Amino acid sequence: MSQKPSLIRTITDFRRLYRQLRSGDVIIGVLALRPGEEIKVLDLAERGVAFFPPVLAQLLGRSKVAQAEVLGEYMVPGSFVAYGLADLAGKLPEFKAREAVVAKRDRAHLGLGVSLWPSLETLYSLAGLQGLTYPLVVQPFVPGARDLRVVALADYVEAYERVNPHSFRKNLFQGGSSQPAALTPEQQNFCREVMDRGRFPYAILDLLLDPRGGRPYLSEISFKGGLTGARLSQAEFHRRVAALEEDYIQQWETSSKTRP
DSSP states (O other): OOOOOOEEOSHHHHHHHGGGOOTTOEEESOOOOOTTTHHHHHHHHHHTOEEESOHHHHHHHHOHHHHHHHSGGGSOTTOEEESSHHHHHHHGGGSOTTOOEEEEETTOOTTTTEEEESOHHHHHHHHHHSOOOSOEEEEEOOTTOEEEEEEEETTEEEEEEEEOTTOSOOOGGGTOEEEEEOOOHHHHHHHHHHHHHHTOSEEEEEEEEOTTTOOEEEEEEESOOOOTTSSSOHHHHHHHHHHHHHHHHHHHHHHHHHOO
């Protein structure tokens, strides 16, 4: 007699049943993985275990570096990942001597790992004198860019602009303020394209809008974040996420009953 497929909802059950899970089982929710546990997710995906959100989105949501590698085509042109000093050196010819750059430390939040440098040469010179925390995402600085946070769940989309006249960091935690913002159809399509590429069924996206025409660039994408400036409350956000999860479970249960 075949074993009934397993439905996993917690990180505790994920760890407890990891070795027993098999094709047809499903794991629901964003996993609070410890560093190094990503291999378990890849292993289970290879075994045929299903995930919601999908594995790619879960791994991207955890890491700025992963986002820059996979979703770099949607970011400010010239963005790259530095895994060591040689990567910074290799990019020096591409950057103008006076072109400012932003460096982002992987898995740092609230703008705490973001720094602005007058040039890549300056960052490289410092890195040559003392060790930096690698890997780093390095991007050309876009002066005057608008900073939008977009909340997208199924058909629901809203955006608000983060403003900080005293700093290039627009995070509310860093002293910024917020105001509602309207998204153009092109900007909404951009968000959906990014989400489709990363397999995000829902997301909170941070966009930079180029001051020369409003072209959007992806700054970061995640499954959770501050919603202080949004019309949607955290409670309603979680309710809508739970509804998406239940829809997926219903589809999984229907398909599991039709399997031979």
